[in-house]
Amino acid sequence: MMSEELPYSASEMLSVMSGRLLTDGQTVFAGVGIPLLAATLAQRIHGPGITILFEGGTLGPFVVPGELPASTNEQRCTRRANMLLSITDVLLLLQRGYVDVGFMGGAQIDRYGNLNSSFIGSPENPSVRLPGTGGGNDISSLTQMIVAIKHEKRRFVEKVDFVTSPGFLTGNSTRHDTGLISGGMYRVVTDLAIMGFDEMTKSMKVEALHPGVTAEEVRDNTGFDILIGKDVSVTKAPTDEELSVLRHLDPDRVYIA
Amino acid sequence: MTQNYLDLRAATEARDRSLRSKVMTLEKATEIVQDGDHIAIGGCTASRTPLAMIWALIRAKKNDLSISRSIVSTEGDLLFGSGICDHIITSWFSQGIVWGISKVMRSYTETKRAKFEEWSHMSLGLRYRAGAMGIPFMPTRAMMGSDVANQLENLREIECPFTGDKLLLVPALNPDVALIHVQRCDEYGNAQIDGLQFMDLDLAMAANKVILTTENIVSNDQIRRRPDQTKIPFLTVDAVVEVPYGAAPHECYGMYEPFFKHMDDYADLTKDDPDNGVAKYLDRYYYEPSNWPEYLSLLGVEQMLDATRRGRSIYDV
Numbered sequence: 001m002m003s004e005e006l007p008y009s010a011s012e013m014l015s016v017m018s019g020r021l022l023t024d025g026q027t028v029f030a031g032v033g034i035p036l037l038a039a040t041l042a043q044r045i046h047g048p049g050i051t052i053l054f055e056g057g058t059l060g061p062f063v064v065p066g067e068l069p070a071s072t073n074e075q076r077c078t079r080r081a082n083m084l085l086s087i088t089d090v091l092l093l094l095q096r097g098y099v100d101v102g103f104m105g106g107a108q109i110d111r112y113g114n115l116n117s118s119f120i121g122s123p124e125n126p127s128v129r130l131p132g133t134g135g136g137n138d139i140s141s142l143t144q145m146i147v148a149i150k151h152e153k154r155r156f157v158e159k160v161d162f163v164t165s166p167g168f169l170t171g172n173s174t175r176h177d178t179g180l181i182s183g184g185m186y187r188v189v190t191d192l193a194i195m196g197f198d199e200m201t202k203s204m205k206v207e208a209l210h211p212g213v214t215a216e217e218v219r220d221n222t223g224f225d226i227l228i229g230k231d232v233s234v235t236k237a238p239t240d241e242e243l244s245v246l247r248h249l250d251p252d253r254v255y256i257a
Numbered sequence: 258m259t260q261n262y263l264d265l266r267a268a269t270e271a272r273d274r275s276l277r278s279k280v281m282t283l284e285k286a287t288e289i290v291q292d293g294d295h296i297a298i299g300g301c302t303a304s305r306t307p308l309a310m311i312w313a314l315i316r317a318k319k320n321d322l323s324i325s326r327s328i329v330s331t332e333g334d335l336l337f338g339s340g341i342c343d344h345i346i347t348s349w350f351s352q353g354i355v356w357g358i359s360k361v362m363r364s365y366t367e368t369k370r371a372k373f374e375e376w377s378h379m380s381l382g383l384r385y386r387a388g389a390m391g392i393p394f395m396p397t398r399a400m401m402g403s404d405v406a407n408q409l410e411n412l413r414e415i416e417c418p419f420t421g422d423k424l425l426l427v428p429a430l431n432p433d434v435a436l437i438h439v440q441r442c443d444e445y446g447n448a449q450i451d452g453l454q455f456m457d458l459d460l461a462m463a464a465n466k467v468i469l470t471t472e473n474i475v476s477n478d479q480i481r482r483r484p485d486q487t488k489i490p491f492l493t494v495d496a497v498v499e500v501p502y503g504a505a506p507h508e509c510y511g512m513y514e515p516f517f518k519h520m521d522d523y524a525d526l527t528k529d530d531p532d533n534g535v536a537k538y539l540d541r542y543y544y545e546p547s548n549w550p551e552y553l554s555l556l557g558v559e560q561m562l563d564a565t566r567r568g569r570s571i572y573d574v
Contacts, residue, residue, distance in 0.1 A: 032354055055378060056301060057453045070355040073301040073328060075452055075510045075571050086454045087301065087327055088382030095379070095398055118375060123408065129366045129373065131358055133405055134328060134349035137377035141399035163404040178402030179414070179423030254355065 008238050010150060010191035011256045012246055013210065015041060016238040018103070018148045018189040025049045026100040029139050032072050033255045034148045035103040036063065037246060044245050053099065055135040057090045059083040065249045072135075091135055094142040101186070102139035103146045108160050111204050111224045113167025113185030113197060115140065115147065116160035123162050133164045140165035144186040151190035151221045158224040168202035175202070193218050194235065198227060208233045260431045262391065268465050272495065278444040279497045283313040283549065286468050286496040290319055290434050296342075297385070297430070297464060298326040299437035300504070301455040303353055303515050306332055307438035309503035310470050312552065315339040315543050325430060327381060327456050330507065331523060334361035335543070338535035343371040346430075348378035356524040360531035377405055380427045385456050387429035388463030396424040435464035437489065438504050440512060442469055443477045446494025449486045452510030452571070461493040468496040470503045472512060502553055502561065513568035516560045 008016075011034060019038035022028060024047035030039045036052070040063055043050045051060045056073030060082035063069065069076035078084055085093075093099055106115040107130055117136055121127035139145065145167075149155055167185040168175045175184055187207070188195040194208045205227030206218055215228045250256045260268075287310075290296065296314075300306045311332050314322075324336055325346035333350050336342040338361060350373050351359040365371040376384070383395040394413075400406040401414065401423060413426040437457050442448035446469055450457060461467050469489070474497065480487060503509070506516035506523075527534035546552040553561065 056304070057455065070353050070515075071302045071304075071328075073453065073455070074304050074508055075514065075568070078452060078510075078571070080574070084453050086382075086458065087456050088379060088386055088459065091379035091382060118405070123404070126367060128358070129363050131351040131362075132347070132349045132373070132375045133377050135378040137403055137405050138379040138399045141377075141401070141403070163402070166401075166403045169402050175402065179398070179425070180402055181398075181422070 008243055009256055012238060012243060013191045014038070014148045014150070014189055015246055015256060016242045017194060017210070017235060018146055019045070021146055021187055021189070022047055022050055022101065027051045027053065027098055029053045029055070029094060029099045029102045029143065031055070031104040032069055034105060036068065037249060037255055038148065039103060040249055041242060041245055045242060053090055053093065055087060055090065057085045057087050059085060059090065063249070066251050068250055068254060091138050094138060097182070099143045101146055102143045103148070104136055104139065106136075106147055106149050106165070108155055108157055109147060109149060109188065110157055110160045110167070112169060112171050112202055113147070113188065113204060114160050114163045114169065115165040115167065116162045118164045119162045121161060136165040140167065141180055141183065143183045145183070146186055147188045149188065149190055151192040151218070153221050153223045156222040156224065168197060171202040172200070192221060195226070203227055205229060206232050208235050210235050211237045262393070265391070265431055265465070274492045276445050276491065279446050279494060280444050280474065281496050281498060283309060283498050283500065284317070286310065286498050287313050287317040287319070289466055289468055289496055290314055290322070292320040293322070294433035295323045295325065297432035297435040297460045298324060298332065299435060299455065299457045299460055300507070301326075301453070302328045303330045303507040303520070304453060305438045305455070305509055306330065306504050306507040307436040307470050308332060308505065308507060309500040309549055310436045310438070310468055310498070311335065312543055312549070315341055315539070325381065325432065327378060331520070334359055334527065334535055335539060337361060337365040337371045338532070339539055339543070344374065345372070346374045346376065346381070348376055348381055352520065352524055356520065360527050361535045364531040375405055376409065382456050382459065384427050384430035385459040385463045387427070388431040389459040393429050394426040396426055398424065401425050430463060432460070432464040434466045434468060435460040436468050436470070437461060438470045438509065439489070440471070440509065441473045441475045442471045442489070442497060443475055443480045444497060445477060446489070446491040446497050447477070447480045447487045448489035448494070449480070449483070450488040454488060458488055461489045464493070466495045467493050468498065469494050470498045470500045472501055472503060472509060474499045500549060505553065505556055505561070505564070508564070508568060511568060511571050513561070513564040516556060516564045518560055519556055
């Protein structure tokens with residue numbers, strides 16, 4: 001895990017690494033918290049032409065530093081936006097194909113990138129009833145996904161307790177066969193590594209390790225047999241500029257603590 | 258909740274849809290809601306929640322309501338805790354991300370005293386839209402292959418007759434009553450909504466009856482000066498109730514942001530013993546005040562001013 005001496009927190013690592021995956025000009029459907037921070041960071045550093053969409057109905061806002069919204073549905077989300085749509089219509093932009101990347105977190109993820117944000121334990125008798133899908137299911141059904149999540153064994157499980165947001169279901173062509181003919185998991189970003197998915201089997205595989213992280217550490221913190229290629233690259237540590245922009249956006253460290 | 262089309266039309270035709278005053282008190286408006294009704298709530302999460310109307314329905318001790326809303330926040334806790342509703346249909350249910358998972362929702366659903374029926378956000382929106390369009394279902398490309406869909410009984414998968422694509426059909430939702438809070442409307446129910454619209458127009462058109470609460474009743478002349486700003490047609494509206502701070506302690510765009518300290522205190526109160534916490538909250542804020550102004554004074558002038566200052570800041574650009 002991240003050692004104490006590093007000059008950045010795990011959440012800052014997640015924000016920086018996932019923000020770097022976005023490219024200028026993309027349309028990004030973002031949840032609040034790390035996805036919003038990462039997308040805003042990308043806007044400031046390398047992608048001024050990134051358009052953010054919020055589930056609450058906002059098209060193309062610029063959030064105000066220190067006034068980060070607590071949900072995607074409140075007035076803080078609308079600052080300097082281009083347009084406010086209804087919730088249903090902004091979600092329909094996903095189905096119509098206007099969104100390049102969906103960007104969210106999750107409580108639990110499995111080998112095939114399925115996400116659970118509904119139940120811990122069995123759905124009939126859960127040990128924890130979680131808040132549910134929100135737009136997560138729609139986003140993951142309809143576009144390419146980046147997921148930012150902390151790398152812990154209890155979160156990276158062989159099989160999620162409940163498929164809230166579909167990844168590649170049971171691998172191979174099962175996602176396509178079920179009727180989800182577009183979208184799918186693109187990258188999973190953690191505080192240890194960046195993962196993609198095998199082209200054929202759709203099983204999760206490590207694409208890059210963060211500086212100082214070993215393949216062993218990733219295996220030890222993953223609850224399934226994760227693929228690790230021989231040629232994995234190493235990411236560049238967060239720069240001072242990236243960290244200072246992040247801390248400027250979230251001075252009270254609501255999300256980057 | 259998917260109604261026979263001719264019954265739906267007959268109910269609409271039987272309503273007095275003329276341009277007439279519909280202004281009434283909160284208490285009078287509660288009579289529109291019948292025990293056993295399905296009620297759709299406007300706004301989303303902690304935004305433009307019609308809390309004054311919910312407050313009045315809880316005080317009127319309604320029974321056996323089912324509720325739907327795009328995303329449910331603290332009002333869901335209070336609906337469960339008060340016992341007037343034991344079934345909520347929504348896509349996401351908790352106070353808000355910064356406050357973590359709702360302990361009251363957990364307590365009620367994990368002990369099976371109440372049901373949280375989970376739909377994807379868009380599919381719930383499409384259900385209201387189908388209801389608003391007067392058609393029995395909408396097709397969607399989302400939700401297939403997920404356990405969200407597997408858990409729901411009321412879905413059909415089809416092969417598109419034109420393209421052969423697999424599609425999921427979600428049934429129309431025509432609520433008995435929709436509760437919607439707006440910044441301003443006239444006495445007839447022409448409602449203007451500033452900021453995010455959420456699913457409110459679809460709710461109004463889908464529902465058999467609509468109760469509007471409003472921060473402010475304005476003249477019909479003022480509405481006619483800017484008809485482009487009217488978002489809810491008066492034809493759909495059955496009651497208009499003027500309630501200043503009618504969404505407090507949630508937010509109302511451009512007028513007030515959430516009363517954050519109150520929301521923090523609520524989360525603390527319900528953290529360790531959710532059942533007792535929500536019962537205490539209901540006693541103090543829902544049952545004991547004799548009227549809405551008394552409720553607002555319990556929230557406190559200081560918090561109200563702070564929320565108002567932050568709310569108005571949206572126009573400082």
